[in-house]
Amino acid sequence: MKKYFKTLFLGLSFLFLLAGCASNQPALNQPTLDQIKSRGTILVGATGDYKPLSVREQNGTLWGFDIDIAKAIAERLGVEPEFVATSWPSLSDDTMAERFDIATTGITINETRKKTMLMSDGYLASGKTILCRKGDAAKFTSLESIDKKGVRVMINPGGTNEKFARANFKNAKIIVHKKNAEIPAQIAKGAADVMITETTEAPYYVANNPKLAAPLLESPFTRDEIGALMSQNKGDLQSFVNKVIAEMKANGELKKITEKYGLVYSY
8 A cells, every 4th residue: 555655646746747847838739929929039940041131151140131021020029039040942841840930031922832831921022033144144035045955054952943943944954053142153153054043132143243144134034022931830920920011011111121132122
């Protein structure tokens, strides 16, 4: 009998200990906003390879349009942003695995992503275009002029640039380069002829490299928007982010950030 009560006492003590530990942790069904506020930080996924939207310097410092958007969201939540490294090939898996609360890193809003994840309202207009060497600008005037044997198209893996290239180029050679931020320099030195990029990214590289041109900047192949990405169970966070975006559009804050990075404001 004494052995029975001793075992019972130890079992109950262990249960109380677990309950005490659990009380210090967010409940599994606790809304995302409450978890973020309890933690004191919002975890933000960022690739850091998309100038001037999301840029990670060698010392780890992050800057860019989307980094400022993340900071604005964090400020309104009363928490600090904590940036988590991700990549274009792993972005969807990392989002659905909830390695972070939200990703703001130059992400195109599209139906494929919305089937398995949540996306915010758009906060930056964008579209697919190209970078090429300045001497080739007159040569590349359309998709047809690019999709020819002998033309080398360089893309980063895992994102919409790769999807667009594989859907539209059957004759040109597609070259995959892992680091998106390195591709403009690869084009400039002749490692490839064309980079598939966005109207948000191309002007930055043209302004900073005299060897490059973006001949189709005013007539992009697609018309898209950039937004924030979240897992499907973060509906309360999505609603909050949409309110922040609407407020930033209304009070002129979004326009100021857009102009800060030399981007076109379209709202």
